[in-house]
Amino acid sequence: MKLCVALDLPSAKENLDLAKILKSEDIWLKIGLRSYIRDGKPLLEKLKAISPHFKLFLDLKIHDIPNTMADAAESMANLGVDMFNIHASSGKKAMSMVMDRLSGVQNPPLVLAVTALTSFDESSFAAIYGESIDNKVSQFSKDAYESGLNGVVCSVFESNLIKNSTTKNFLTLTPGIRPFGESAGDQKRVADLVTAKNEQSDFIVVGRPIYQSNDPLGVTQKILENI
Numbered sequence: 001m002k003l004c005v006a007l008d009l010p011s012a013k014e015n016l017d018l019a020k021i022l023k024s025e026d027i028w029l030k031i032g033l034r035s036y037i038r039d040g041k042p043l044l045e046k047l048k049a050i051s052p053h054f055k056l057f058l059d060l061k062i063h064d065i066p067n068t069m070a071d072a073a074e075s076m077a078n079l080g081v082d083m084f085n086i087h088a089s090s091g092k093k094a095m096s097m098v099m100d101r102l103s104g105v106q107n108p109p110l111v112l113a114v115t116a117l118t119s120f121d122e123s124s125f126a127a128i129y130g131e132s133i134d135n136k137v138s139q140f141s142k143d144a145y146e147s148g149l150n151g152v153v154c155s156v157f158e159s160n161l162i163k164n165s166t167t168k169n170f171l172t173l174t175p176g177i178r179p180f181g182e183s184a185g186d187q188k189r190v191a192d193l194v195t196a197k198n199e200q201s202d203f204i205v206v207g208r209p210i211y212q213s214n215d216p217l218g219v220t221q222k223i224l225e226n227i
């Protein structure tokens, strides 16, 4: 299991300061829409310069027509990131075209599919997709697997289920982790490290329990010792 730290701080400086504190650790860093739109490629370069151990996950959740997605995938690969994500609801053709395009790239990044955004409840989800979240997550995961993606972003409670319906090696990346039972904040369904391990999550995403702590390095090291 790998630890992915969410760089969700309000400025590039604060994100870079956190990265400097964590530079000795073998971790992934998640850069989301807000940070990437604001700070762009220079932020990625500065993070890589802080530590060669860092792996970068660009969390932009791409969703567009197949050709545009394949172009965007190539651009993201050229940024030198180690992983990015796209929406499974963009469809199998778009997902396959993304993977085809990356087959021509040296050291292609891992590609994950977003299944169901956790901000949906059953009724708001059904209003768009016309199905239950569970059914659709299974179908999206199968679609992503058959399209050659490396894995999915999902709730920790769906990880085992997804592996059972695809393969053990199909990666799951799970946000909403409160490693040692910290405050959930706005997350609805949180899980600790023991649960994430039992659910065979490959990547856990942790934000606030690290960057809001008085000792981000200490918390990070404690998580790494326990995974």
Ligand code: C5P
Residues within 6 Å of the ligand: 006, 008, 032, 116, 117, 118, 119, 153, 175, 176, 177, 185, 187, 205, 206, 207, 208, 209
């Ligand atoms: O601070 P916290 O650990 O809750 O941060 C979780 C990170 O994972 C945030 O960047 C959040 O946007 C992201 N995320 C999530 N749930 C999803 C997808 C992404 O919490 N379903």
